Amino acid sequence: MKKDVILSVRNLIKNYPGVTALDNVSIDFMRGEVHALVGENGAGKSTFIKVLTGAIQADSGEVELEGVVHSGFTPHEALFDLGMAAIYQEFNLVPDLTVAENVFFGKEITRGPFINMKRMSSETEKIVNRLGMKINPRTLVKHLTVAYQQIVEIAKAVSKNVKILIMDEPSAPLTTNEVEHMFELVRALKKEGVTVIYISHRLAEAFELSDRITVFRDGKHIRTMETDKTERRELISLMVGRELGETYPKKRYDSDEVILKVHELCTEELLKNISFELRKGEILGFGGLVGAGRTELARALFGADPTESGEVFLRGRKVHIRNTSHAIGVGIGLIPEDRKRHGILSEMSVKENISFSAYRNINTFGFIRGKEEERISNDFKKKLDIKTPDLNRKVKNLSGGNQQKVVLSKWLATQCEILIFDEPTRGIDVGAKQEIYELIKDLAEEGKGIVLISSELPELLGMCDRIIVMREGEITGSFMRGEATQDKILDLASGE
Amino acid sequence: MFFQRLKFLRQYGIIVVLIVLVIFFSITTSAFLKTENLFNITRQVAMLGISAVGMSFVIITSGIDLSVGSLISLSNILCAKLMVEGGVNPVMAVFITLLMACLVGLVNGAFVNLANIPPLITTLGMMTTLRGISYVLCNGYPIWGFTEKFRVLGQGYVGPIPIPVIIMILIFILGWMFLNKTVYGRYVYGIGGNEEASRLSGINVKNMKYLVYILCSFLTGVAGMIMLSRMNTGQPKVGGGFELEVITAVVLGGVSIFGGQGKLIGVLIGVLILGVLGNGMIIMNISEYWQQVVRGLVLLAAVGFDNLSSRNLKNT
Incomplete structure (x- = not known):
């Protein structure tokens, strides 16, 4: 032509x-x-x-x-x-x-x-x-x-x-x-x-x-x-505008201490007998096709959706997570996939968004400790390099990458021991992605347990210590770092 | 330049409306701008204002409570019955009535939370039910014959200031602190702005909804007690249309009916506008029929202006 x-x-x-x-x-x-x-x-x-x-x-x-x-x-x-x-x-x-x-x-x-x-x-x-x-x-x-x-x-x-x-x-x-x-x-x-x-x-x-x-x-x-x-x-x-590779930071921390153990977790709709362990400082990846049940698993663990049967142990102690508020109480956080609908409170300020989940800790008889709120949000603004002229700006006026950083800050402010990231880099530009990878690595090095759900295979392969693959609500296999390849994961994910 | 002026008006527009009304009635009537009349206005709107604080909480969570008018009626009848037929002392009667009001809020919250019925339907059903109970309790007859002391609540003064006005101001201050200084206030705004995001941020949304419906009913109960004290008679038909007046004041005050936005200071001004408008028109001898027409038009004009100006702001 x-x-x-x-x-x-x-x-x-x-x-x-x-x-x-x-x-x-x-x-x-x-x-x-x-x-x-x-x-x-x-x-x-x-x-x-x-x-x-x-x-x-x-x-x-x-x-x-x-x-x-x-x-x-x-x-x-x-x-x-x-x-x-x-x-x-x-x-x-x-x-x-x-x-x-x-x-x-x-x-x-x-x-x-x-x-x-x-x-x-x-x-x-x-x-x-x-x-x-x-x-x-x-x-x-x-x-x-x-x-x-x-x-x-x-x-x-x-x-x-x-x-x-x-x-x-x-x-x-x-x-x-x-x-x-x-x-x-x-x-x-x-x-x-x-x-x-x-x-x-x-x-x-x-x-x-x-x-x-x-x-x-x-x-x-x-x-x-x-x-x-x-x-x-x-x-x-x-x-x-500068030299930058999509490189994945190397983590320097390992531990044998299991902080989360899930045993034969089932939900009414999708999940069937999900069992796995998460160690302190570990980045555990979940791979699979859309609809494999990874987001559903995250929500069930976080108490956002009901479970039918199964047990969850935190540091060896059995817990039954009733709702999201309880989940944060025991130290589980979920950074949701859909930032606009589930992550940000767009009409509220950057400061309020960052402190939103942490208010439970920074109040005296319900009254917010204003100075602490200010300090926390300022710290995270600096630490994550959130680009906003001031903390009172509404979050809806920020760019996508900065909104995601606000959501991350909200979760870091809760000091949760276990953080579940559901597609944390979706729709985010290369530069911000790199910063988020660094952040996840830092968190793991601090000893937090990280669950990373991602549909981008290179991301899973680059970031995770272990990768669990799911298909149709079941775990179909897992790989240690180094064992996994894109083809192997895809085979398990699609069942071919 | 034009949009800057618009922005100013949007922020302060509602105050401008109030000032214009005050000036208008001051010029056209001689009776309006007397201290006594001004206190009279604030005393008349006290019940509206107190209930509007609770309604604001509910509407900011993107809910609504249509049962407040009927709750005024039920609290009047219950309290009157307790005092007159039960021989309960006034303080105890008021306490029991307020407890009943909280229970109504709890039931509203339960239907919204557990049965997942939209607030509009829940409280619509509640509105009819409570009105019915009210008539059942008194068989449709008014109840009177309270002790002299009970009149203090609605008719008493501290210095020159009517007691209902003091209660209203106190409740606005407490309400403001609740919305702006406590974590619960933040949750109220968060839930109204994005309920699912708030839930996924670890907020116990259901408990918060119980809280706002209970607060709304409780404050309406307080308003009902003032009403009863002022009327000195428990009447089942009292509070008819009160819910619409309260919602009008809240919306007029700039609270978004979709939730997540609004300030109590605006609501206070909304309440005062309705009070000034009503009082001024009575002094001007405008018929009750025309008063309704004007109140409706004022609401449409104020909210319409607000929406148009916010759309223009977005475009700049």
């Missing part, structure tokens, strides 16, 4: 009070290419997409699409006139409508005043088949898995004959197998001549999928490179 420029962005500038979100950005996109956008949080990727989809207007600069210059357009124009669509991490689907109704939402096929379900279904089927997938167009969207919902989103875009499809972190909600399917879908789109702008934190995906990669940093377009002529290390250093 002949490669010509379909979309040319020139000299885009977007200023917010105090921040330049886009600083004179110019990029060309080719017809039918997969073009990866990478960069740390706050690098300007999101702003860039928003300008392309018409959600916000740039202060200056122009967008040339197939030879026609546009200086500004509405979201409606972007989608219907220009043919640019975006798929975000949160889908814009109506759960109680069928697949076909969603695909044709807003431009239903009608016969007279009535909706022509039959044709909408057959058209939907055609589109989905063209993408190499299979979905019953009459299924309600709410009954689909996340992966299939994503396919519906893509079909929705394709039905509008989009020329440019922007995908914002499409792999984030998917399991490893599903990501493979999504890749095939992207390749199918590419074959149809659709330009895909692919945004991901996972560099491996950018390398596997894209033709070219563009790096953003501090609102600037740093460089656009041919993917097959680019080194991973070079890319990372361009992203962070």
Whole structure:
């Protein structure tokens, strides 16, 4: 296929009070290419997409699409006139409508005043088949898995004959197998001549999928490179603006003292006979596919969900954890996976968030000891390098990485002996990831027991002393450091 | 510049409304701005204010309590019955009544916590039930004939200040301390902002909900006692529509109905606005029908303005 420029962005500038979100950005996109956008949080990727989809207007600069210059357009124009669509991490689907109704939402096929379900279904089927997938167009969207919902989103875009499809972190909600399917879908789109702008934190995906990669940093377009002529290390250093590897810190502490012992733990829905031990200063990894029951295990241990049977021993003493408050009381903390929904209290201040779980310790007859609250939050702000102008700022105004640091601080402030980290680095940029790895290592060296749940295998392999693999609510195996490889873990996780 | 002015208004808008109302009634009527009348206003809103403190706690946890009006009625009837027919001394009667009010809060909390019924439905059911009990207890007849001493609570003065006003101010101060100085206050805001995140932060959300519903009912019980003392008669129909008035004051004061946000100082001003508005309109001889129209419109205007200005702030 002949490669010509379909979309040319020139000299885009977007200023917010105090921040330049886009600083004179110019990029060309080719017809039918997969073009990866990478960069740390706050690098300007999101702003860039928003300008392309018409959600916000740039202060200056122009967008040339197939030879026609546009200086500004509405979201409606972007989608219907220009043919640019975006798929975000949160889908814009109506759960109680069928697949076909969603695909044709807003431009239903009608016969007279009535909706022509039959044709909408057959058209939907055609589109989905063209993408190499299979979905019953009459299924309600709410009954689909996340992966299939994503396919519906893509079909929705394709039905509008989009020329440019922007995908914002499409792999984030998917399991490893599903990501493979999504890749095939992207390749199918590419074959149809659709330009895909692919945004991901996972560099491996950018390398596997894209033709070219563009790096953003501090609102600037740093460089656009041919993917097959680019080194991973070079890319990372361009992203962070300094030499930095994804290296895992070496831990110098070991102990034989068992602080947590779980014996044949079961829950009504998923977990079956989970037994394991956690030692002082150990980093114990949990691998597996999404839905294997790792998060459920974490929640059950933390008293957030009820257990059916089984025993938990802390330092040899049997405990029955009634609720989350009790869990903290006995020294178990859980840093949840979904930061926005379960981690932060977005309307409250940085100070209040950091102290939130520790208030139980810093009050006299219920009255908060203000100075101590101030000191604790200040300490963690410094220790974790939380970037906020002051402690009274609402957490919702912080960037994702800093929000995660606030959540971590909240848990460190509780002084829990056992900390369960559920996907602690999801959706976080390379630099902040490194800091979190260091932190986890430091905690283990202080003698805390760490449970690390992660879907990123290199992270598990690099960080953990031991890795337990789960599948469908059961433990299917475990490895000591050094024994495990990505393939071995995947075999146990998928049951092949 | 415009948005800066808007920001100012948003922060202080509710005070501006109060001041404008006071100025308006001071100019249009001669009776309004007399010290006696001003004390009269504060005494009239004392019950509303006391209950509004409890309601604020509930609404900040993103709950609601519709049963407060009926609880006023039940506490009036119960206390009156105890004193008149049971011959219980007033202090003891008040104590028992407040205990009953706490029990109502406990039941509200139990339905919300254990049966997982949304607060709106729970307290709606409670509202009807309590009103019914109230009528059953007195057969629909008023109860009177209290000792002279009981009138002190609602009609007495300390110096020039009516006792109900002193109680209200005390409760606002204690409420403010609860919300701002104690860990429970933080939990109240946390639960309203993000209940699941609060639970996963190790907060015992259920206990906190029991606490806020009990506090709300308890304070409403206190308001009910003042009401009874002022009326000097226990009437079952008393407190009809009181719950809506309390919610109006709380929302007017800037407490978000979705929870997680709001300050008691705003609620106090919301209470005063309703008081000034009611009093001023009576002095101006505006009919009760029109008064309702105006109160409704004031609520819509104040909250509408608040929402519009916060949206504009987000865009800047």
